[in-house]
Amino acid sequence: MWQDEQFGSLRIGFQTNRLLFKNQSPYQLIEVFETVDYGTILRLDGTWQCSTELEHTYHEMIVHPALTTAPSIENVLIVGGGDGGTAREVLRYPEVRNVDLVEIDSDVVTACKEHLSSIGEGAWDDPRLNLIIGDGIQFVRDAHQKYDVIIVDGSDPIGPSVGLFNSAFFESCARALKSDGVLVTQAESPRVMLDNHIGLIQTIRQHFENVAPYYQGQIIYPGGVWSWIYASQNVDRRKILRDPDPNLMIYNTEIHQAAFAIPNYVQHIINRH
Ligand code: SPD
Numbered sequence: 001m002w003q004d005e006q007f008g009s010l011r012i013g014f015q016t017n018r019l020l021f022k023n024q025s026p027y028q029l030i031e032v033f034e035t036v037d038y039g040t041i042l043r044l045d046g047t048w049q050c051s052t053e054l055e056h057t058y059h060e061m062i063v064h065p066a067l068t069t070a071p072s073i074e075n076v077l078i079v080g081g082g083d084g085g086t087a088r089e090v091l092r093y094p095e096v097r098n099v100d101l102v103e104i105d106s107d108v109v110t111a112c113k114e115h116l117s118s119i120g121e122g123a124w125d126d127p128r129l130n131l132i133i134g135d136g137i138q139f140v141r142d143a144h145q146k147y148d149v150i151i152v153d154g155s156d157p158i159g160p161s162v163g164l165f166n167s168a169f170f171e172s173c174a175r176a177l178k179s180d181g182v183l184v185t186q187a188e189s190p191r192v193m194l195d196n197h198i199g200l201i202q203t204i205r206q207h208f209e210n211v212a213p214y215y216q217g218q219i220i221y222p223g224g225v226w227s228w229i230y231a232s233q234n235v236d237r238r239k240i241l242r243d244p245d246p247n248l249m250i251y252n253t254e255i256h257q258a259a260f261a262i263p264n265y266v267q268h269i270i271n272r273h
Contacts, residue, residue: 003033005048007192007222012048014041014220020115025107027160032115040116041220042083044108045159048220050083052118056249059085059119061216061259062153062184062228064251067093068242069235070182072148074098077176079136079164081153082108084120090151091126092245099129100147102136104160109133137163143176150177152185157196165196167203174207174233183231187213189223190266197227198269209233213266214259216250230260 004013014035021032031043039052050058063086067073074097078086082103090099103109109131112120123129132139140150150173154161163169164185173183185204188196190213197213205211208231218226230237237260240253262270 005043005046005222010192010222012220012222014038021111023107025105027105030107030111032111042112042116044155047156049155050085050119051220052116054219055085055119057216057218058226059089060248060251062086062151062186063089064244065214065230065237065256066149066151066182066184068240068244068256069237070149071180071235075147076149076151077147079140079150079152079154083112083116084123086151086153087123087129088121091123091128093242097128100132101129102132102134102139104135106133137169140169140172140176146178147176148178148181150183154186156188165200167206170204170207179233180235181232182235183208185229187227187229189221189225190215190227190263191223191225193223201229201270202273204229204231212237212260213262216259
């Protein structure tokens with residue numbers, strides 16, 4: 001049985017063996033499938049999120065550019081990330097002492113712990129991880145402490161993640177970060193969601209001095225190339241302060257530098273604004 005994500009006139013499909021889990025939570029339709037070749041895959045409101053065989057690129061790229069370059073990484077906030085993959089990568093660093101992970105949908109966490117457990121791995125049992133089920137937007141708005149790093153690992157700007165793309169949210173993030181902190185957010189496909197991608201760069205620029213998109217291929221998301229945005233007030237994203245784990249699947253210091261190269265079709269639009 002084929003299952004797909006439909007994005008306009010584009011389809012990204014997987015041949016699947018069976019449906020393992022389906023639930024309409026208060027926030028979204030959650031589905032988990034066993035695929036023929038790519039492990040177990042999570043789909044939220046019809047959009048692919050992560051598969052146990054193909055998740056490494058996304059989770060390594062959303063975490064390591066910030067964690068290797070931020071001056072301090074003791075206190076990290078993850079907004080979203082209910083599958084546990086981002087937390088797993090953050091917790092590789094012994095310097096990390098506390099990770100607050102704020103996920104709005106407890107049903108996502110439950111489904112992932114049960115059916116995609118290799119993604120969260122030991123993260124769920126790590127005493128440094130503090131799982132908070134709640135609204136990440138409100139959490140950041142009310143944050144009393146300052147974080148070294150904030151990572152926004154939401155889904156597309158539909159449903160529960162809409163508010164993770166607006167100016168008020170990034171204003172709160174800037175306030176909740178230390179002055180030398182680093183923010184990273186997933187930033188959609190530059191190839192087929194160019195307006196969202198550029199819009200997000202512009203929105204984040206309203207609140208951060210240095211805003212740099214970066215890119216890497218992704219099989220399971222529309223467009224084949226995915227992006228993240230690295231933002232800070234004064235951190236040099238090129239200066240790597242910590243050696244990445246050599247056992248990572250793709251991220252290394254050369255990938256780090258290369259990922260920040262901006263394709264012409266994006267750069268030309270950025271130059272016009
Ligand atoms: N088009 C889907 C984008 C989803 C990005 N977040 C994935 C969550 C993996 N932790």
